[in-house]
């Protein structure tokens with residue numbers, strides 16, 4: 540029987556590549572996004588159905604999940620991919636910006652899980668693939684809020700796996716390093732305060748370095764491959780690194796003082 544994957548944030552980047560890859564391997568794909576009316580070409584592809592899902596809108600999550608189950612009969616794999624980064628000094632971020640960052644990257648992801656887990660439990664089968672980041676294990680300057688969300692996704696996922704394993708539901712974490720997508724431009728939100736100049740030096744030195752990583756990075760297809768592996772390898776492996784092995788190995792073996800010096804040299808100096 541054909542398998543079914545539901546993907547959030549399927550309109551661009553990693554999500555879109557993931558739709559294409561699963562479809563090319565004969566899966567049924569529930570491609571969910573905030574504005575399905577914009578992705579008309581995707582809607583024409585066989586075995587791909589579009590559903591409106593904004594992770595900050597619980598009703599849209601419920602109706603997309605219901606719609607996918609009605610259309611395809613089940614969901615086998617959930618890919619929690621929707622997310623974006625809020626960048627800039629913490630002091631410059633408004634409470635509203637901070638809440639939106641958590642509502643999307645953390646509570647949104649949790650609410651999609653909340654909707655799908657009962658279905659997986661009833662079927663005694665399912666895999667949740669959460670797209671975290673190398674930024675869920677390490678931290679760069681001026682990304683304190685984005686990192687907080689991705690570190691939260693790491694902890695949430697690592698703990699969740701234990702309570703779901705007896706229902707034959709597995710949890711997987713994908714940890715991409717830099718990937719060339721809309722992440723560094725269209726999707727990025729900048730925290731700025733008109734009268735706050737104290738961080739300008741740090742901002743001017745750091746943000747171009749980050750942008751350079753995005754420009755020279757591989758595209759989202761390598762992450763889609765890792766997601767596909769996580770969905771199909773039949774193992775209990777929790778974490779999948781993509782373009783992030785070097786940094787995560789350094790994180791593992793270096794003491795904080797040396798690792799932080801490395802980050803400063805890459806990002807600031």
Ligand SMILES: NC(=O)c1ccc[n+]([C@@H]2O[C@H](COP(=O)([O-])OP(=O)(O)OC[C@H]3O[C@@H](n4cnc5c(N)ncnc54)[C@H](OP(=O)(O)O)[C@@H]3O)[C@@H](O)[C@H]2O)c1
Nearest residue numbers: 548550551552553593594621622672717718720721722726
């Ligand atoms: N690119 C990287 O270097 C990198 C590295 C590590 C991890 N990641 C993670 O990978 C994931 C995908 O990002 P990407 O690189 O593919 O960037 P992207 O091309 O900007 O894609 C982000 C996707 O998330 C969607 N999204 C944002 N807010 C949403 C909401 N409230 N509800 C539903 N969808 C929402 C966007 O939808 P719209 O089209 O409607 O805006 C878009 O489809 C994110 O979780 C990101 O944190 C990216």
